[in-house]
Amino acid sequence: MNFIKKIIYKIQETNHNKNVDIPCKAPFSSMYFCVDGKMSLCCYNKIDTFGSYPENSIREAWFGSKRKVMLDKIRNNEYPMLCQLCLNRKQENVIQARMTQIFDTYDINTKYPYELSFECSNVCNLNCVMCFNNLPYRSKKQKTEEDQNKKEVYNDNFIAELKEFIPHIKIAKFLGGEPFLIPIYYKIWDAILQLNPQCQIMITTNGSILNERIRELLGRGNFNICVSIDSLEKTNYEKIRLNSSYEVVTKNLEYFIDFCKEKNRNIIITTCFMQQNCKEIPDIIKFCNKNEIELFINQVWLPSDSALWNSNSSLLKDILNLYNNIKLPDDTEVQRKNLKTFNELIGFVTIWHKNTLKNEKKKIKFQNLETSQLKKVLYNNISAYLEKQTKSDEIDLIKTEIEKILNAQNDEEKIRDMITYYINTPPEFIHIVVLSDLFNLLY
């Protein structure tokens, strides 16, 4: 049985409070450890944090007032802005339902988290073009040695504190950086195997590292593997996953597939959905179907030069034409899931295509506007969106950040381009795009 389903069934057995009217239950039941020590709601929202390690202990963060206030608001349906990325798409019926569905059966009154996700370090052997870990370096030369070896905030004390939480969790997820290169993960895995051997462990790996130590480890616990494969064509794969070898990764992927099938563990392929590989998605799904593997899509919102929401209408139209002419099978459970994922992508592309067409038409109109009028359009758009989300109070903050970015440009044309770009950015995503630009400006 699929491991996620297993967890869901297990939780359903003990779940007396279904709380079906809560749109996303992740904040009540999961905790995410970010690379800088921040403790947040989930992997899709690393901005709304409720503590920072080691200044705050895990206990302080989980049981503390900041999280409590956040949860009270969420109970009132006042979700943080970034959560709207998931929730809006769910309402539009476009979303990868699994993003929030995984949490649907969790009891929101749980004392301890059911799920812990770790992104404790960004040490990695690759340098993928779209990687959010590399975003801060994109406008600069390269990641330096010093950046790579930056002191990690998570230490042995962290492991000691985790021991209170580990016996209660159903699943632990490991990201990075490259998990198999992160020393503290080996200590966390040991702690899980000792205190909660039934716990499901999900590792998302770039697939380039496999050795005897890893093979032995995987045999000792409920390890499930998620391999990131963005292309099945050597040239494109290596253009995206810089420093990787297509041959090595496909060979390791074979090992992971055989291992998971033999041990009845879950294997997932995860693919970034972006400009560089969007035309390959049907082939990736066919490969997954052939190997009975579920495909998980990572929506790439940033960097914007990889993101499809920021591409032109003709590419989006080409993708729609291509996808709409593909007939995928729906005979097995995996095939049906992959078909659903594919249809969700068609949903996303349809929305982006419509928006891009609208924006391209508006661009002509924008050319005739003064810069101040253009800014007015931008701020009116953001205000209208925030008002709908009952978050009008955030407008001043976002405006101040945008003004800082615009003031740093000395060319009028660049300023106008930036404003137009922000006008075209999906409004639920504007804050994260602005923050990322601000980060690039400051560091």
Ligand SMILES: C[S@@+](CC[C@H](N)C(=O)[O-])C[C@H]1O[C@@H](n2cnc3c(N)ncnc32)[C@H](O)[C@@H]1O
């Ligand atoms: C940051 S990586 C860490 C794990 C491992 N290094 C890997 O590549 O699988 C976690 C996942 O994020 C995906 N990812 C990388 N950059 C992304 C981006 N800009 N947007 C969305 N997902 C991204 C990766 O493909 C991977 O599946």
Ligand code: SF4
């Ligand atoms: S392998 Fe993963 S963490 Fe490393 S650069 Fe690529 S996406 Fe980022």
